[in-house]
Amino acid sequence: MPEDHFGERIADRYDESSADMFEPAVVDPVVDFLADLAGSGSALELGIGTGRIALPLARRGIRVHGIDLSEAMVARLRAKPGAEDIEATIGDFATTRVDATFSVAYLVFNTIHNLTTQDEQVACFQNVAHHLEPGGCFVIEVGVPQLQRLPPGETVRAFDVTETYLGFDEYDVASQGLISHHYRVADGRLELRSIPFRYVWPAELDLMARLAGMSLRERWSDWNREPFTSDSRKHVSVWEKPAG
Numbered sequence: 001m002p003e004d005h006f007g008e009r010i011a012d013r014y015d016e017s018s019a020d021m022f023e024p025a026v027v028d029p030v031v032d033f034l035a036d037l038a039g040s041g042s043a044l045e046l047g048i049g050t051g052r053i054a055l056p057l058a059r060r061g062i063r064v065h066g067i068d069l070s071e072a073m074v075a076r077l078r079a080k081p082g083a084e085d086i087e088a089t090i091g092d093f094a095t096t097r098v099d100a101t102f103s104v105a106y107l108v109f110n111t112i113h114n115l116t117t118q119d120e121q122v123a124c125f126q127n128v129a130h131h132l133e134p135g136g137c138f139v140i141e142v143g144v145p146q147l148q149r150l151p152p153g154e155t156v157r158a159f160d161v162t163e164t165y166l167g168f169d170e171y172d173v174a175s176q177g178l179i180s181h182h183y184r185v186a187d188g189r190l191e192l193r194s195i196p197f198r199y200v201w202p203a204e205l206d207l208m209a210r211l212a213g214m215s216l217r218e219r220w221s222d223w224n225r226e227p228f229t230s231d232s233r234k235h236v237s238v239w240e241k242p243a244g
């Protein structure tokens with residue numbers, strides 16, 4: 001089982017520290033997009049966390065099942081109104097099987113990067129393909145690797161610097177490894193948290209989808225279906241399992 005980087009301390013303040021991601025202006029387009037794809041079927045969220053997307057999607061009448069490694073994150077989800085309509089399974093979303101099939105599976109907020117090897121990312125696509133109904137879709141929201149912003153020879157790039165918070169990404173381009181270092185001043189104390197990721201390119205994800213028997217159906221730069229271009233900082237991609 002991969003290491004759980006979302007223990008009690010992180011789960012306790014996840015909603016507050018990601019408050020901007022809970023804004024209706026951010027959540028509503030995601031839910032619209034996923035509800036369209038789900039149609040009259042049901043949805044599987046990989047890395048359901050505290051239910052930022054799953055809860056509003058379930059309120060649209062869509063049956064949602066989630067998988068997450070973190071007991072602490074899922075406990076926060078279960079404490080929220082509406083959680084009784086959502087099934088959550090504790091496990092690694094690259095390998096955990098649930099006893100149901102889905103018309104859409106989704107993995108948002110860069111969470112594919114939490115799988116730190118190519119093998120695990122490939123396994124994740126295969127696990128999703130196993131759970132999708134024919135014609136079902138897999139949706140990923142993830143940043144485009146920001147290597148153009150890393151000066152030649154450098155390995156560390158600051159992504160946020162304020163009086164109370166410093167954030168640095170440390171790259172290992174040989175392995176597509178990335179460690180995000182977060183230094184936060186809270187209650188007069190300095191807290192450090194470092195999380196390992198594996199960044200992944202859009203074309204590499206397309207190959208992973210192909211290995212799992214799926215093909216690219218749509219790629220946008222955001223949930224409002226703005227075009228994906230060379231300048232896009234992130235993408236929302238949809239792969240489809242053959243209908244036949």
Ligand SMILES: C[S@@+](CC[C@H](N)C(=O)[O-])C[C@H]1O[C@@H](n2cnc3c(N)ncnc32)[C@H](O)[C@@H]1O
Pocket residue numbers: 002005006046047048049050051052053067068069070073091092093094108109111114115
């Ligand atoms: C950034 S949070 C996103 C949570 C939620 N999807 C959202 O959009 O707010 C990432 C979540 O993925 C979970 N996670 C990370 N790696 C995982 C893995 N290999 N298997 C299952 N869950 C994982 C974490 O525990 C955490 O809840």
